[in-house]
Amino acid sequence: MEEAKPDRATRTRNALLNAGFELLADRSVEAIPIDDLISAAGVGKGSFFNHFGDKDGFKAAIAIHIRGEIEAQISHANSDVENPLERLVGGMREVTKYALENRTRTLVLLRMNAGATTKDYPLNEGIFADIEACCAADLIRTQSVEMAVLYWLGLCVALMALVVENSLSQAEAAGKLQEMIVLGLTGLGTQEASTHTIANQSASLLKHG
Structure with a gap:
């Protein structure tokens, strides 16, 4: 069956978002006149x-769109993974992969500093669930699930910035991913043997995937 084409309103919205992805890679949203956005999108100001x-x-729509792409990629990669620690690490691997493959959109997300951190933010449901499951299974030790989530999100953002700002190769990114996983899981109190094993496995998947 042939896929239905998006309607005019959807096409217009997508054109504006795509223009934003390009323009926001170099400037903040405050520095971009609306006339520049509509000109790049080829639509009317209204x-x-x-x-x-x-x-x-x-700005919110751009952030939600990019975060949605990242979360969809993570969900797909973790669809058959039951171990919550492996799911947590899989999320970090996939944000690294996203940064490698989508430099412009990653720069836009970092420029806007748009990573919402609250539990009720829909795109954070997965990481909260994985952290809570890790705690329940005694795979990590933390006094605060909320602070553990913030810690892990911060490491993921830092890793994405490292990839795009230094134009890392896939192999280089895999090495940094391995180091960041060890750092992150050690900070969460994971046993040393498990930490190095899962870090090596995830880095190998990124390097050869």
Whole structure:
């Protein structure tokens, strides 16, 4: 069956988002005139306000779109993984892979500093669930699930920045991923033997995947 083509409103919204992905790689959203956005998208000014309301709405939509892509990639990679520690590490591996394959969008996300951190933020449900499952299985030790999530998110963001800002190769990124996993899991109190084993496995998957 032939896929249905997106309607005009969807095409317009996507054109504006795609223009944002390109322009926001070099400038903050505050530094981009709306006229530049609509010109790059090839749409009327009214379309921008109809879809996003204002620049804050546009910024939020860009962030949600990119985070949604990353979360979908993580969910796909972890679809057959039951061990919560492996799922946690798989998430870090996939954000590294995303940064390698989507440099512009990663730069946009980092530039906007748009990583929401609250538990009720929909795109954080997975990492909260994995951290809680790791605690329940005594795979990590933390006094605060919320702080453990913030810690892990911070390491993931730092790793993505390292990849795009230094234009790392896949092999170089795999090496840094291995180091970051060891650092992250050690900080969460994971047993040393498990830490190195899972770090080596995940780095190998990124390097050869």
